Amino acid sequence: MSLRQDVRYGLRIGRAEFIRSLRRYLGNPRRVFGLLITALVFGGALLFALPAAYVLGQTARSVTAIPFFAPAVTLATLGLFSTSVFRTLERLGHIDASEFVLLAVHPRAVVIGLITAEMGRLSLWFGIPVGAVVITFAFGLGAPLLVASGGVVALPLICCVAVWGHAAGIAVLRLLRQAPRLRRLLKPVGIFAMVGLVVASQLAGQLLVESDISARPLFSTFAFDPLVEYVGLTFVGTPVSQPISLAAVGVLAALIALIPIGLAVSTKQVSTLWFTDPVDENTSTQVRRSSGGFSVPRPFAWTKAGRIAWGILVRARRDPAELSHLLIVVFFIAPFGTLLVEFSADAIGPLIAGAGVVLAPYLSGATFGLNPLGDERPQLPLLLLIEAPAATLVRGRLLAGIAIGAPVALVGSLVSIGFGMTVPQASVTAAVGATMCLTAAMFAVGIGSAYPIYEERKFWGTETVVPSTLVMMVFLFVVGGGTVLGLFVTWFALTGNIVLTPVFNVFFGTYLLLTVGVSYGSYRYALRRHRRYTLA
Amino acid sequence: MPSIDNESAILATDLQKSYGSEVALDSLTLDIPHGTVYGFLGPNGAGKTTTMRLLTGLSDPDRGSVRVCGVEASDRRAIAGRVGYLPETPPLYDEFSAREQLEYVADLRDISRSDARERIDEYLDQFELADDADKRIDGYSKGMKQKTAFIQSVLHDPDVLYLDEPTSGLDPRAARTIRESITAFADAGTTVFLSTHILPVVEAVADEIGVLFDGRLVAEGTPTEVQARAETDETGSLEDAFLAVTSEPETGMMSQSE
Numbered sequence: 001m002s003l004r005q006d007v008r009y010g011l012r013i014g015r016a017e018f019i020r021s022l023r024r025y026l027g028n029p030r031r032v033f034g035l036l037i038t039a040l041v042f043g044g045a046l047l048f049a050l051p052a053a054y055v056l057g058q059t060a061r062s063v064t065a066i067p068f069f070a071p072a073v074t075l076a077t078l079g080l081f082s083t084s085v086f087r088t089l090e091r092l093g094h095i096d097a098s099e100f101v102l103l104a105v106h107p108r109a110v111v112i113g114l115i116t117a118e119m120g121r122l123s124l125w126f127g128i129p130v131g132a133v134v135i136t137f138a139f140g141l142g143a144p145l146l147v148a149s150g151g152v153v154a155l156p157l158i159c160c161v162a163v164w165g166h167a168a169g170i171a172v173l174r175l176l177r178q179a180p181r182l183r184r185l186l187k188p189v190g191i192f193a194m195v196g197l198v199v200a201s202q203l204a205g206q207l208l209v210e211s212d213i214s215a216r217p218l219f220s221t222f223a224f225d226p227l228v229e230y231v232g233l234t235f236v237g238t239p240v241s242q243p244i245s246l247a248a249v250g251v252l253a254a255l256i257a258l259i260p261i262g263l264a265v266s267t268k269q270v271s272t273l274w275f276t277d278p279v280d281e282n283t284s285t286q287v288r289r290s291s292g293g294f295s296v297p298r299p300f301a302w303t304k305a306g307r308i309a310w311g312i313l314v315r316a317r318r319d320p321a322e323l324s325h326l327l328i329v330v331f332f333i334a335p336f337g338t339l340l341v342e343f344s345a346d347a348i349g350p351l352i353a354g355a356g357v358v359l360a361p362y363l364s365g366a367t368f369g370l371n372p373l374g375d376e377r378p379q380l381p382l383l384l385l386i387e388a389p390a391a392t393l394v395r396g397r398l399l400a401g402i403a404i405g406a407p408v409a410l411v412g413s414l415v416s417i418g419f420g421m422t423v424p425q426a427s428v429t430a431a432v433g434a435t436m437c438l439t440a441a442m443f444a445v446g447i448g449s450a451y452p453i454y455e456e457r458k459f460w461g462t463e464t465v466v467p468s469t470l471v472m473m474v475f476l477f478v479v480g481g482g483t484v485l486g487l488f489v490t491w492f493a494l495t496g497n498i499v500l501t502p503v504f505n506v507f508f509g510t511y512l513l514l515t516v517g518v519s520y521g522s523y524r525y526a527l528r529r530h531r532r533y534t535l536a
Numbered sequence: 537m538p539s540i541d542n543e544s545a546i547l548a549t550d551l552q553k554s555y556g557s558e559v560a561l562d563s564l565t566l567d568i569p570h571g572t573v574y575g576f577l578g579p580n581g582a583g584k585t586t587t588m589r590l591l592t593g594l595s596d597p598d599r600g601s602v603r604v605c606g607v608e609a610s611d612r613r614a615i616a617g618r619v620g621y622l623p624e625t626p627p628l629y630d631e632f633s634a635r636e637q638l639e640y641v642a643d644l645r646d647i648s649r650s651d652a653r654e655r656i657d658e659y660l661d662q663f664e665l666a667d668d669a670d671k672r673i674d675g676y677s678k679g680m681k682q683k684t685a686f687i688q689s690v691l692h693d694p695d696v697l698y699l700d701e702p703t704s705g706l707d708p709r710a711a712r713t714i715r716e717s718i719t720a721f722a723d724a725g726t727t728v729f730l731s732t733h734i735l736p737v738v739e740a741v742a743d744e745i746g747v748l749f750d751g752r753l754v755a756e757g758t759p760t761e762v763q764a765r766a767e768t769d770e771t772g773s774l775e776d777a778f779l780a781v782t783s784e785p786e787t788g789m790m791s792q793s794e
Contacts, residue, residue: 009644012640012643012644013644014608016629016632016640019631020631020632023631024631048790075714096627097627097628097629098594098620098627099592099594099623100621100627100641100688100689101627101628101644102594102612103592103593103594103614103615103616103619103620103621104641104644105616106612106613106616107612246585250652260687275594275595275596276595376675
C-alpha cells in the first residue's frame with residue numbers, strides 16, 4: 001500500500017471523525033445552547049476586531065509596520081504546536097473503535113485521519129473568526145488575494161506543526177505509560193501549574209499597566225525572524241510586499257520536508273503505543289485490595305447518614321478523578337491571588353480566614369452535591385429499593401460534602417490567628433464558615449437534583465460524569481456572592497463598624513431569610529426528587 | 537469465498553504475554569486448519585481476550601509468533617483483509633446509523649460501492665435490521681449493536697473470523713441467527729475462532745475446542761474427545777468436562793497426542 005492510499009484512507013477517517021464530532025456537538029440541546037452562548041460572548045469581540053483590522057489594513061505601509069506582527073507569528077506557531085501536543089495527550093492518542101479501524105487500515109492512515117479531523121474541528125471553532133479578521137484586513141489593504149495567498153502560506157506551516165505536535169504528544173504518552181508514577185504526579189503538578197499560570201497572567205497584566213515597561217520590546221524577543229519572513233510571503237503581490245528572502249524559501253523547503261518525516265515519526269510512535277499493552281499498574285491485571293470490610297470511624301459510624309457519607313468519601317478517595325469538576329473554581333479564585341500580594345501584612349490574617357470561609361462552602365456543596373442522582377446512576381436501582389429513606393441518602397451526601405468543606409474554614413481561621421486575628425474573631429469566622437457550609441451543601445443537592453447528568457464526558461483529561469456546567473455556574477455565583485456578602489457583614493461586625501440602622505436590619509434580615517429559605521427549599525426539593533425518582 | 541493457503545489458518549507458536557509480574561499467557565501453541573470452527577473456552581481471567589488480541593495482531597506477544605493464513609500477524613497491511621474481529625464490546629460509532637457505519641467500514645475496506653450496498657442490504661435483511669438501518673446506533677439495543685458489529689466484522693469476507701462472546705446478551709432468535717451464520721461461514725471455508733462462555737453454542741457449532749486455564753491450554757480436541765479425556769462419566773456434558781479441566785491447575789495438557 002502506498003502513501004497515496006494511506007492518505008485516501010486517512011481523509012475518509014478524518015471525514016468520519018469530523019462528522020461524529022459535529023453530531024455530538026449538535027445532538028445535545030444543552031451543548032447547542034452552550035455553543036450559542038460562547039458564540040455570543042466571543043462573537044461580540046468581532047464587533048471591535050473587524051473595524052480595527054480594516055483600519056490596520058488601510059494604514060499598513062509595510063509588513064514590519066504591522067503592530068506585533070513578528071511576535072504574533074512566532075507565538076501563534078508555538079501556540080498551535082502546544083495545542084497539537086495537548087490535544088494529542090487528551091484525545092488524539094487513540095481512536096474510538098480501534099479494534100475495527102486498526103484491523104482495517106495501517107496506523108499511518110489513522111494518524112492522518114486523526115490529524116485531519118482535528119484540523120477540521122479547529123477550523124470550525126476558530127476558522128470563522130480568524131477568516132473574518134483576515135478578509136477584513138485584506139479588504140482594508142486593498143488586496144483581496146491576500147486571503148488566498150495567506151491560505152497557501154499557512155497550509156504547510158499548519159500541517160508541519162500539527163504532525164510534529166502529534167508526534168511529540170505521542171512521545172509524551174509513551175513516556176507516561178512507561179513511568180506511571182510520573183503520570184500520577186503530573187496531574188497535581190499540572191493543576192498547580194495552571195493555577196500559577198492564571199495568577200501570573202493577572203500579575204503580568206497588572207505589571208504592564210502599572211510600570212513603565214513597554215510591551216513592544218518585550219514581545220519582540222519572541223520573534224523568530226526566518227519564520228516571520230516566511231509568513232511575510234503572504235503579502236507577495238500586495239502594496240506592502242517585501243522581497244522574497246532566502247530564509248523564507250528555506251523555511252518553506254524545511255516545512256515541506258518535515259511533514260513526511262513527522263508523519264513517519266508519528267506512525268512509528270503510535271504503532272508502538274497502540275500495539276504494546278500498558279505497563280501501568282492500574283490498567284494491568286493487578287487487583288487492588290481493601291481488607292477489613294466496610295469499617296466506618298466515629299463520628300460517621302453513629303448514624304446511617306454518616307455511614308453513607310463515609311462510603312461516599314471512601315469512593316472519592318479511591319477515585320479522585322471523579323472530583324475533577326472542582327477545578328473550575330480555579331478560574332474564579334486565582335485572579336484574587338493578586339489581592340494577597342497587594343494587601344499589607346496587617347490584612348493578611350483576615351484574608352486567609354476569608355479565603356477559608358469562601359472556599360469551604362464551595363467545597364461543601366460542589367464536591368458531592370451538584371449531581372447527586374447522576375453520581376449514583378449505576379447504583380440507583382439498588383438505592384431506590386433499599387429501606388433507608390430518601391432523606392438519609394441526601395443527608396449522607398450533605399455530610400460528606402461538609403466533612404470536606406468545614407475543616408477548610410476551621411484551618412483558615414486557625415492559621416489566621418498567626419497573622420494577627422484574635423481568637424474570638426477567628427472563632428466567629430470559623431463558626432460563620434461552618435454555617436455557610438451547611439447552607440451551601442443544602443442548596444447544592446437541590447439544584448443538582450433538578451438537572452442530573454448521567455453520561456460520562458472528557459473533563460480535564462478524565463472520562464467522568466461531571467455536573468452540568470449551568471448548575472456549577474449557578475452554584476458558584478449564588479454561593480460565592482452570598483458567602484462574600486456574609487463575610488463582609490461578619491468582618492464589619494467583628495471590627496465594630498456596623499451601625500444597626502433600620503435599613504441595614506431590613507437588608508440583613510432579607511439576606512438571612514434568603515440564605516436559609518433558599519437552602520432549605522432546595523434541600524426539600526432534593527428530598528422530593530429522590531422520593532419520586534423513576535428510572536428512565 | 538475466502539482464499540485457502542497451504543499453511544494453517546491460525547498458527548500460534550509458544551505465545552507468552554505478561555503484564556508486569558503477572559503471566560497472562562504461557563507457552564500457548566495453536567494450529568487451526570482452514571474451515572474449522574474452533575471453540576475457545578476458559579473461565580474469567582484465563583487469558584482469552586489477551587489471546588484474541590495477540591492472534592489478531594492488535595497486541596504484540598512478549599515471546600512467540602502468530603501467523604494467519606501464512607502471514608505474520610504483525611504485518612498489518614497484509615493481515616488487514618484476511619481477518620475479521622468482533623470484540624466483546626462492539627466497536628461501533630454511536631453517532632452513525634447502522635447503514636452509515638457499514639458503508640464507512642466498506643469504504644475503509646475498499647469494497648466497491650455497488651458490492652457494499654448489495655452486501656449490506658443482504659446482511660441487514662438477514663439479521664432483521666433493515667427497518668432500523670437508518671436509526672442512529674446510540675438508540676440501539678444491545679442485541680442490535682451486536683448484530684451490526686457482527687455484520688461489520690464479516691463484510692469483507694475474511695479468511696479468519698475471531699468472535700469474542702458473539703451471542704452474549706442476545707435474545708434466543710438473534711443468538712440463533714449468529715450461530716447459523718457461524719456455521720454458514722465455516723461451510724464456505726472461513727475459519728472461525730470462537731471465544732465464549734456459552735457452552736451449548738460451542739457444542740452446537742465447534743469442530744474443535746481448546747480450554748484455557750490460568751494462561752495455559754489445558755485441553756484440546758473435538759468436543760467428544762475433551763469430554764472423554766476429562767474423565768467425566770458417559771452422561772457427562774461439555775460443561776462437566778469444562779469444570780473438570782479447569783479445576784485441576786496442576787493437570788498437564790490433555791491433547792490428542794496423549
